[in-house]
Amino acid sequence: MRRMGVIIAGAALALGAVTMAVLGASPAAKPQAGAPDTSNVQLGSAGAGTRAFVAWPAGKGAAPAVIVVFEWWGLNEQIRETARRLAREGYVAIVPDLYHGKVADDPEMAHTLVRGLDDERALADLDDAERWLRAQSRTAKSRLGVVGFCMGGRLSELFALHEPATAAAVMFYGRPETNPAKLASLKAPLQGHFGAEDQGIPPDSAAAFRNALKAAGKKGEIYVYAGAGHAFMHEGRPSYHAESARQAWERTLAFFKKNLK
Numbered sequence: 001m002r003r004m005g006v007i008i009a010g011a012a013l014a015l016g017a018v019t020m021a022v023l024g025a026s027p028a029a030k031p032q033a034g035a036p037d038t039s040n041v042q043l044g045s046a047g048a049g050t051r052a053f054v055a056w057p058a059g060k061g062a063a064p065a066v067i068v069v070f071e072w073w074g075l076n077e078q079i080r081e082t083a084r085r086l087a088r089e090g091y092v093a094i095v096p097d098l099y100h101g102k103v104a105d106d107p108e109m110a111h112t113l114v115r116g117l118d119d120e121r122a123l124a125d126l127d128d129a130e131r132w133l134r135a136q137s138r139t140a141k142s143r144l145g146v147v148g149f150c151m152g153g154r155l156s157e158l159f160a161l162h163e164p165a166t167a168a169a170v171m172f173y174g175r176p177e178t179n180p181a182k183l184a185s186l187k188a189p190l191q192g193h194f195g196a197e198d199q200g201i202p203p204d205s206a207a208a209f210r211n212a213l214k215a216a217g218k219k220g221e222i223y224v225y226a227g228a229g230h231a232f233m234h235e236g237r238p239s240y241h242a243e244s245a246r247q248a249w250e251r252t253l254a255f256f257k258k259n260l261k
Contacts, residue, residue, distance in 0.1 A: 036087035038080070043096055043128035050125050052096040052132070053080050055087035064260035065139040066093040067129050067159070069152030071234065072110040074103035078236050079149075089253055090261070092139050096129040098122050098155075114151055119158060126159050143167040143260045147252065149233060150174055153192075160188045168259035170252050173201055173230050176209035183216040191221040191255045193248045195228035195241070223251065 037056040043049045053075060057063050066086045070079040075097045083093035098117060104110040126146075133139040145168040148156035153174020160169035161177070166188040173194050177183060190213065194206040206224050213220035225232065225244035232241035233248065 036084050038084070038087075041094075041132060043125065043132050049128055050097045050100050052094050052129055053083060054095075055080070055083040055093045056138075057087045057090045057092060061138065062140075062142055063090055063092050063138050064142045064256070065133045065144055066091040066256070066260075067126060067133075067144070067146045068093055068095045069126070069146065069148030069155045069159075070095060070098070071149045071231070072114045072151045073105065074099045074110075074113065076103050076105070078234065085249075089256075091145075091256070092133065092136070092142075094129050094133060096125045098125050117151075119155075122155055123159060123162055126155070127163075130163065145169070145256055145260045147256075148172065148174060150231060157190065160190060161185050168256055170255060172233055172248070173198055175201055176205065176212075178205070178208045178212040180212045180215040183212055183218055186213075186216070186218050189219040189221075189255075189259055191251065192223065193233075193251070194222070194224050195230055195232050195244065196224050196226050197229040200230055221251070221255065223248065 036058070039054050039056070041052050041054055043052050068079065068083050068086070075095055079095055083095050086093035099113050102113055104113055130144065133144070144163070144166050146156045146159050146166055147170040148154070149172040151174065153171035155174070156169050156171045157174060157177060160166045161182070164187045169188045170191045171193070176192065192206065192209060194201060194203065196203050203224050206222055210220065210222040213222070225241065225248065228241040228244035229239055231237055231239040232244045234240055235245070
């Protein structure tokens with residue numbers, strides 16, 4: 001079965017107020033003028049599946065799809081806005097709720113949620129997102145892409161290894177797989193973004209990743225940003241690094257345009 005969608009996903013390390021909420025329990029942000037249409041959809045069965053947030057590009061015709069994998073905070077407003085940004089660029093962006101209704105705003109709670117998420121269940125939810133996209137007229141035959149952040153960055157690479165029909169994978173500061181033998185199954189071109197000041201995933205990890213992709217004979221673009229630490233894309237956190245985020249997002253859009261459109 002052909003797959004499609006872009007996964008975005010990720011986890012950030014930062015301080016915040018202690019908050020844990022059920023998806024949809026907090027008031028929705030006020031829609032911006034010209035904002036993409038959005039919807040909340042069911043993935044899989046009502047009992048065993050999960051929900052997802054979808055942002056739709058303008059128009060009625062076919063469009064490439066993006067699966068977005070969130071950071072360790074969960075399906076919050078920041079990752080919804082990431083999906084909207086992709087929709088404004090012409091992609092159907094879907095964010096599956098891998099936490100099944102829970103959202104953290106405190107690092108301790110986020111750590112607890114991450115530890116409770118196993119790869120098998122996460123990949124099953126991502127598979128359900130792909131199946132949902134395939135059932136929609138606008139994305140039934142479109143190319144699939146995935147993008148993720150931190151926790152989601154790692155999962156975006158795992159999904160690309162797991163789903164051979166993935167047409168493009170982007171990972172932001174996720175712990176990379178650096179075993180060339182395991183990377184041998186990668187079919188999609190991959191782009192990775194890392195911060196030079198990241199204490200958890202330092203530049204030598206990015207270099208090892210680049211070398212492993214080359215050894216496996218795989219297409220990879222690996223970028224390391226001077227002055228940026230972990231979670232440099234998260235504009236709502238002290239870790240945000242504006243210039244690195246701007247450059248990384250431009251590279252992401254160019255990569256998706258080349259491989260998905």
